Amino acid sequence: MIKRIAVALLLVAGTQLYAQNKVDDVKTFTLKNGMKFLVLEDNSIPNANMYLFYSVGSRNEHPGITGLSHFFEHMMFNGAKKYGPKQFDRTMEFNGGANNAYTTENVTVYTDWFPANAMETMFDLESDRIANLAIDPKYVDSEREVVLSERSTGLENSPWRTLGEMVSATAYVEHPYGWSVIGYEEDIKNWTKQDLEYYFKTYYAPNNCTVVVSGNVKLAEVKRLAEKYMEPIPAQAPAPKVHLVEPPQTGERRITVQKQVNAPYMMIAYHVPESKSKDYYALDILSSVLTSGNSSRLYTSLVDEKQLATSIFSRYGESFDPTLFQFYISSNKGKSLDEVEKTVYAELEKIAKEGITQNELQKIKNQKLMEFYSSIETIDGKSNSLGTYELFFGDYKKMFSAPDEYAKVSLDDVKRVANTYFKKSNRTVGVLKANVEE
Amino acid sequence: MMLPFLLLAVSINITNAQEAFKVPAYQKFILKNGLTIYLMEQHEVPTISLAAVIPAGAIYDGQKNGLAALTADGLQYGTKSYTKSEIEKQLDFLGASLNTSASKESANLSAKFAKVDQDKVLPIIKEVLLHPVFNQQEFDKEKARGLQELERAKESPRNVMGNYWDKFIYGEHPYANPTSGKPSTITNINTSDLKAFYQSNYHPNGSAITLVGDFNAKLMKEKITKLFGEWKKGSENSMKITMPEALPTKSRVLLVNKEDARETTMYIGGKGISRNNPDYVAIEVVNTVLGGRFTSWLNDELRVNSGLTYGANSRFAALKNAGTFYVSTFTATKTTEPTVDKALEVLKKLREKGMDEETLTSAKNYVKGQFPPDYETSSQLASLLTQMFWYGFDESYINNFQVNVDGLTSAKAKEIVAKYFPADNLQFLFIGKSADIKSIVEKYGPVTEKQIKTDGY
Numbered sequence: 001m002i003k004r005i006a007v008a009l010l011l012v013a014g015t016q017l018y019a020q021n022k023v024d025d026v027k028t029f030t031l032k033n034g035m036k037f038l039v040l041e042d043n044s045i046p047n048a049n050m051y052l053f054y055s056v057g058s059r060n061e062h063p064g065i066t067g068l069s070h071f072f073e074h075m076m077f078n079g080a081k082k083y084g085p086k087q088f089d090r091t092m093e094f095n096g097g098a099n100n101a102y103t104t105e106n107v108t109v110y111t112d113w114f115p116a117n118a119m120e121t122m123f124d125l126e127s128d129r130i131a132n133l134a135i136d137p138k139y140v141d142s143e144r145e146v147v148l149s150e151r152s153t154g155l156e157n158s159p160w161r162t163l164g165e166m167v168s169a170t171a172y173v174e175h176p177y178g179w180s181v182i183g184y185e186e187d188i189k190n191w192t193k194q195d196l197e198y199y200f201k202t203y204y205a206p207n208n209c210t211v212v213v214s215g216n217v218k219l220a221e222v223k224r225l226a227e228k229y230m231e232p233i234p235a236q237a238p239a240p241k242v243h244l245v246e247p248p249q250t251g252e253r254r255i256t257v258q259k260q261v262n263a264p265y266m267m268i269a270y271h272v273p274e275s276k277s278k279d280y281y282a283l284d285i286l287s288s289v290l291t292s293g294n295s296s297r298l299y300t301s302l303v304d305e306k307q308l309a310t311s312i313f314s315r316y317g318e319s320f321d322p323t324l325f326q327f328y329i330s331s332n333k334g335k336s337l338d339e340v341e342k343t344v345y346a347e348l349e350k351i352a353k354e355g356i357t358q359n360e361l362q363k364i365k366n367q368k369l370m371e372f373y374s375s376i377e378t379i380d381g382k383s384n385s386l387g388t389y390e391l392f393f394g395d396y397k398k399m400f401s402a403p404d405e406y407a408k409v410s411l412d413d414v415k416r417v418a419n420t421y422f423k424k425s426n427r428t429v430g431v432l433k434a435n436v437e438e
Numbered sequence: 439m440m441l442p443f444l445l446l447a448v449s450i451n452i453t454n455a456q457e458a459f460k461v462p463a464y465q466k467f468i469l470k471n472g473l474t475i476y477l478m479e480q481h482e483v484p485t486i487s488l489a490a491v492i493p494a495g496a497i498y499d500g501q502k503n504g505l506a507a508l509t510a511d512g513l514q515y516g517t518k519s520y521t522k523s524e525i526e527k528q529l530d531f532l533g534a535s536l537n538t539s540a541s542k543e544s545a546n547l548s549a550k551f552a553k554v555d556q557d558k559v560l561p562i563i564k565e566v567l568l569h570p571v572f573n574q575q576e577f578d579k580e581k582a583r584g585l586q587e588l589e590r591a592k593e594s595p596r597n598v599m600g601n602y603w604d605k606f607i608y609g610e611h612p613y614a615n616p617t618s619g620k621p622s623t624i625t626n627i628n629t630s631d632l633k634a635f636y637q638s639n640y641h642p643n644g645s646a647i648t649l650v651g652d653f654n655a656k657l658m659k660e661k662i663t664k665l666f667g668e669w670k671k672g673s674e675n676s677m678k679i680t681m682p683e684a685l686p687t688k689s690r691v692l693l694v695n696k697e698d699a700r701e702t703t704m705y706i707g708g709k710g711i712s713r714n715n716p717d718y719v720a721i722e723v724v725n726t727v728l729g730g731r732f733t734s735w736l737n738d739e740l741r742v743n744s745g746l747t748y749g750a751n752s753r754f755a756a757l758k759n760a761g762t763f764y765v766s767t768f769t770a771t772k773t774t775e776p777t778v779d780k781a782l783e784v785l786k787k788l789r790e791k792g793m794d795e796e797t798l799t800s801a802k803n804y805v806k807g808q809f810p811p812d813y814e815t816s817s818q819l820a821s822l823l824t825q826m827f828w829y830g831f832d833e834s835y836i837n838n839f840q841v842n843v844d845g846l847t848s849a850k851a852k853e854i855v856a857k858y859f860p861a862d863n864l865q866f867l868f869i870g871k872s873a874d875i876k877s878i879v880e881k882y883g884p885v886t887e888k889q890i891k892t893d894g895y
Contacts, residue, residue: 044482044814045459045810045811045813045814046459046810047807047810047811086733086738086742089732089733090733090800093731093732093733093800093803093804094796094799094800094803094804095803095807096803096804096806096807096808097804097807098731098732098804098807098808099732113808113811114807115806115807118807141745142742142743142744142745143745144745145744145745145746146741146742146745146747146748147748148770149701149745149746149747149748149768149769149770150748152700152701152770153596153701153748153768155700156594156595156699156700156701156703156768157594157595157596157597158594159593259698260593260697260698261590261593262586262589262590262592262593263586263589263590292530293526293529293530294526294530295523295526295527295530295531296530303583304579307579307582307583310583310586310587310590330586330590332582332583332586333586333589359531362531363530363531363533366531366532366533366552367530367533368533369533369552370485370533370534370550370551370552371533373483373484373485373552374485374550376483377482377483377485377814377815377816378811378814378815379811379814380811
């Protein structure tokens with residue numbers, strides 16, 4: 001038999017444990033046009049990467065141009081001044097590099113992975129499109145079709161896409177987090193070249209971008225190339241603030257969606273604060289206590305003991321504005337959805353009343369430390385984490401102090417946030433099922 | 439538009455100047471019971487990754503599709519000394535991960551844990567591998583969940599394309615066995631089947647365990663020898679995996695009807711290669727041009743030029759004794775026909791015109807440049823070592839990778855295209871709305887139609 005382990009010692013050694021990467025290893029500089037660079041030298045493989053974080057996402061849109069941030073991400077690959085249509089990808093791949101990009105509600109991130117000695121080419125390519133993107137109507141039209149296919153294949157292959165869109169649309173009545181990143185189908189078909197040009201000028205400014213470079217590079221060389229390629233690009237007036245604030249929810253909301261599925265899918269979403277909030281770490285711990293691993297509370301009760309569901313997970317992602325804490329439940333065929341809901345609420349109430357145990361708190365802290373190790377094991381993990389902490393938590397240094405921030409969270413903190421946010425009046429419940437007429 | 443010549447020349451030199459990526463030092467030894475062990479020290483983070491491979495995959499299922507997968511899952515349903523819940527609680531508490539699963543050919547175990555926890559985690563892994571009890575109650579719960587997951591998988595074409603394809607191509611050969619089984623077979627499997635499958639297939643001889651991470655190899659060797667030395671040698675499974683039969687010499691179409699489909703998901707291809715094919719690297723380079731990267735001809739034509747799809751690619755799925763090749767894409771139901779025709783055009787272009795020198799150089803630079811990040815973490819390296827064991831290649835695959843890629847000439851690339859990329863008798867798999875696309879797909883060959891809701895693949 002395994003003995004219960006007394007409150008363990010994993011975190012005691014603090015930052016010494018991961019001496020492999022220290023906060024001082026990250027170097028920063030800011031160009032005259034406001035573009036900020038984070039550089040982490042790491043010669044474990046002969047490769048490097050460049051992550052460009054633009055502070056623009058679907059929260060910066062309004063009805064009529066929903067999905068434009070994501071569409072713009074696609075357009076960034078369709079030609080600029082020096083490198084015309086198709087040349088961005090062709091040149092990058094010829095030089096051994098690969099790239100991708102992603103758009104969220106908050107940010108648009110461009111990721112380049114390349115042999116370290118191709119870095120100058122990366123700067124040349126990236127600076128060309130930031131300085132002089134060409135918006136060719138021919139490519140706008142064919143890209144609309146690509147994005148419609150992306151939207152469609154998401155809805156075809158994932159029930160969560162369909163349900164998640166409806167839950168967000170219900171939970172938010174004013175804030176732009178209410179529409180999906182991919183946007184409304186009719187907006188995708190109808191936005192104009194002027195919309196794109198405005199977007200480019202406003203958001204694709206060097207002062208709206210943070211660049212992270214990790215890998216087998218030298219700081220001095222990154223700086224030289226940044227000054228050569230990026231610094232001449234003029235800064236722009238700061239982008240308009242997102243002024244919409246979601247009003248407090250004052251009663252439970254419910255939504256049903258039809259899709260041909262074998263057993264219902266359910267989402268339960270609570271309004272919670274943004275990443276910079278003091279409650280972030282306690283809420284994140286709560287998310288792990290509830291659904292991380294088979295020993296978590298909701299997996300144990302819902303999936304293992306009562307067999308009301310076949311899987312459950314939760315999500316509390318990084319955000320600039322107050323966001324949602326969401327549960328995703330695949331219900332077990334033939335089981336009562338009321339029972340599913342009751343079981344979830346009972347577990348949440350139990351925490352609100354009794355809190356979590358010291359053992360659980362230590363478990364989550366141990367898990368967070370292992371997650372941290374994983375994130376610094378690759379140069380991609382390093383760049384992505386550094387950029388994420390810089391943008392969402394206000395300082396890349398918080399990546400290194402995160403284990404300490406989790407360590408500071410007390411049992412009372414966890415109980416308090418459970419009480420504050422997991423209330424009936426604050427939740428939205430969505431169900432996706434085949435038969436919606438019963 | 440072509441790239442200016444100067445840029446080309448410079449880039450080639452730069453890329454070649456890059457230091458070749460080598461497999462870090464490791465040691466390999468065999469225990470008395472026949473178990474092969476690989477140890478590699480990596481000190482970047484204070485964690486250890488473990489991977490194990492056992493010849494107990496779905497090819498040994500016989501008529502009981504899903505048996506290998508349930509057995510691999512079942513390793514964690516409790517052991518001689520620990521209940522399932524105790525294993526989970528202990529590992530979760532430590533932030534450690536443990537996965538057991540079956541693939542087509544082998545059963546695999548992977549784990550990751552903090553260096554300081556090795557003496558808590560390794561004994562659990564040993565128990566899981568050597569002394570599982572296949573608890574009835576845990577099995578019943580998992581089986582019920584598994585049956586649901588099988589039904590759910592069919593809600594998403596992407597999840598089940600591979601199973602339909604393998605059945606379509608491999609026919610009655612064990613390579614056609616769907617790893618997760620099907621409802622009709624899973625329903626009849628019981629713990630006695632798992633125990634019997636474990637007894638006949640889980641032996642140290644024929645298996646390997648690799649550890650990569652922050653440890654002292656000398657001490658780890660003693661520890662591992664002690665822990666796994668007591669695993670009793672067994673006799674190999676007598677079932678021999680034969681070579682699959684040749685494909686029929688005509689095109690065929692398998693149409694899987696999904697009544698609520700909004701798009702058509704498709705594979706087009708045929709016979710592929712086995713993993714030990716001496717031309718493996720060269721084939722990968724050529725496939726990069728056809729469908730292995732963003733600027734590949736398939737993605738360029740079907741996505742960038744025509745907006746028919748969000749993505750198109752091609753790949754060789756290689757196993758020990760055989761493999762398949764396929765072009766993979768999806769499109770709105772109404773654009774099914776132009777998408778298939780364009781994909782066929784691209785394949786034809788490769789066959790008939792081949793590629794120019796610049797395109798080949800670009801593909802070579804690309805595969806070399808993207809290679810090192812595949813072997814960056816301890817888990818990736820542990821997995822590489824188990825693959826070396828399983829497929830019988832050694833570190834020269836990694837260490838000579840650049841040289842082998844550089845050695846691919848235009849003439850050789852032409853031979854590769856002619857020899858490995860199918861032109862005739864193509865096989866077509868579609869999942870989509872039959873009422874709308876049946877008359878279209880008939881054009882490509884005699885159609886067999888299945889309903890996605892029907893049991894199996």
